Amino acid sequence: MPHDHSDPDHPHSLLPPDPALRVKALETLLAAKGLIDPAALDAIIDTYQHKIGPRNGAAVVARAWAEPDFRDWLLRDATAAVSAMGFYGRQGEHMVAVENTHAVHNMVVCTLCSCYPWPLLGIPPAWYKSDAYRARAVREPRAVLADFGVVLPEGCAVRVWDSTAEVRYLVIPDRPAGTEGLDAEAMAALVTRDGMIGTALL
Amino acid sequence: MSRVHDMGGRFGDGPVIHEAEVEVFHEDWHARALALTLAAGALGQWNIDTSRHARECLSPQDYMRFSYYEKWMGGLAALLVAKGVVTLDELAGDVPTRSPLSTKALKPESVAGVLAKGGPANRPSNIAPSFAIGAKVQARKLAQNTLVNGGHTRLPRYAAGAQGRIVLYHGTHVLPDAAAHGLGDRAEPLYAVAFAAAALWAHPEHPADEVVLDLWQSYLEPAP
Known part of the structure; x- marks a missing residue:
């Protein structure tokens, strides 16, 4: 029996209004049509909850700090350099690494949606996807950094990278002083997700 | 004018609220919505640009009131109907029929490979670059x-x-x-x-x- 499709331009209005029920209804429908296997959904969730996350990026940064040749490779061809460490895939097909210095602080945003280097940092945090971050990061990055408790040194410029294409940016934070004796694992532990987005200093 | 998603530089939004690195999904349905979107994408009926546009085509009222993954669900429902993968009647609750695309459904054992393979956006082109670095x-x-x-x-x-x-x-x-x-x-x-x-x-x-x-x-x- 045909239904009254009062808003055919926006089919989601036919689904339950509660978002959790809306997802459930879509999943149930697609499973009944044979289009998705719920076990595949479980596998995707497990991947981003337990296997792919910001510890990948931290390993890349720690290696860049420790090995000048790797740092040079990373800055020259990040896609190849991180692929060689096993980090490649969806939302990380074209990587560029940008290095913070005393003169320039880099910060990454996607004003149009939520582009983010998944193979290195995982699923973006809610604040990265928020309207406030998307709207403000390009116009007032220093005010946004202040929301994170970050104040840049005098004379340091901010360079905000708006991810408008399929290129994904990884910030290489400044190596903290006094870390010369640390092994790779200890150095990686110092590298935060926010540091690799550019909303934290280490 | 473009659309409501184009918010870079907009005034009036409040502070950015930080959260700890261990938070991946705030709700189970967020995780489900992400996985459903990826699995449906694997059917190969649209590309990333089509799927972005579908979210952007939510009405401005919906775009602003929807949370992040609600936008994804709104976009996915629109794509599924636009590409003829599901019907409006099925979305509204009619008994669904099995899809001829079901042979393409993403299998659990293929997930790791599909995510690792990605989808590069570079292609050969006969358009030569017009601008040098520094131009x-x-x-x-x-x-x-x-x-x-x-x-x-x-x-x-x-x-x-x-x-x-x-x-x-x-x-x-x-x-x-x-x-x-x-x-x-x-x-x-x-x-x-x-x-x-x-x-x-x-x-x-x-x-x-x-x-x-x-x-x-x-x-x-x-x-x-």
Whole structure:
């Protein structure tokens, strides 16, 4: 029996209004049509909850700090350099690494949606996807950094990278002083997700 | 004007609320929505530009009131209907029929491989790069799709008409303005273009600050 499709331009209005029920209804429908296997959904969730996350990026940064040749490779061809460490895939097909210095602080945003280097940092945090971050990061990055408790040194410029294409940016934070004796694992532990987005200093 | 998603530079939003690195999904349904979107995408009925455009085509009222993953569900429902994968009646609760696409359903054992493979956006192109590193350029004055009225574009409104300089060349990439609308890849040179904050904002925070955007060659012309 045909239904009254009062808003055919926006089919989601036919689904339950509660978002959790809306997802459930879509999943149930697609499973009944044979289009998705719920076990595949479980596998995707497990991947981003337990296997792919910001510890990948931290390993890349720690290696860049420790090995000048790797740092040079990373800055020259990040896609190849991180692929060689096993980090490649969806939302990380074209990587560029940008290095913070005393003169320039880099910060990454996607004003149009939520582009983010998944193979290195995982699923973006809610604040990265928020309207406030998307709207403000390009116009007032220093005010946004202040929301994170970050104040840049005098004379340091901010360079905000708006991810408008399929290129994904990884910030290489400044190596903290006094870390010369640390092994790779200890150095990686110092590298935060926010540091690799550019909303934290280490 | 572009659409409601194009919010870079907008005034009036509140503070950015930080959260700990261990938070991946706040709700189970967020995780489910993400996985459902990826699994449905694996059916191969649309590309990333089409799916972005579907979210952008939510009504401005829905776009603003929906949380992040609600937008994804709204976009997915629209795509499924637009591509004939499900019917409006099925969405409304009619008994579903098995889809001929079911042979393409993503299997659990294929997930790791599919995610690891990704989907590169670079393609060969016979369009040669017009701009060298350091060249002064001006972004298109209208942040609008020139191929399709109201269509998808990746030129944000805040950079339209602004002058900047080329800082990186990324090779030739799929043009979203075409690919989102079934007009082919139309790959062309893609650059990172740096704009001084003062070229974008009436009240820049600092004279040395810059914003860098990835922009396709057809979005750009030589600076006058």
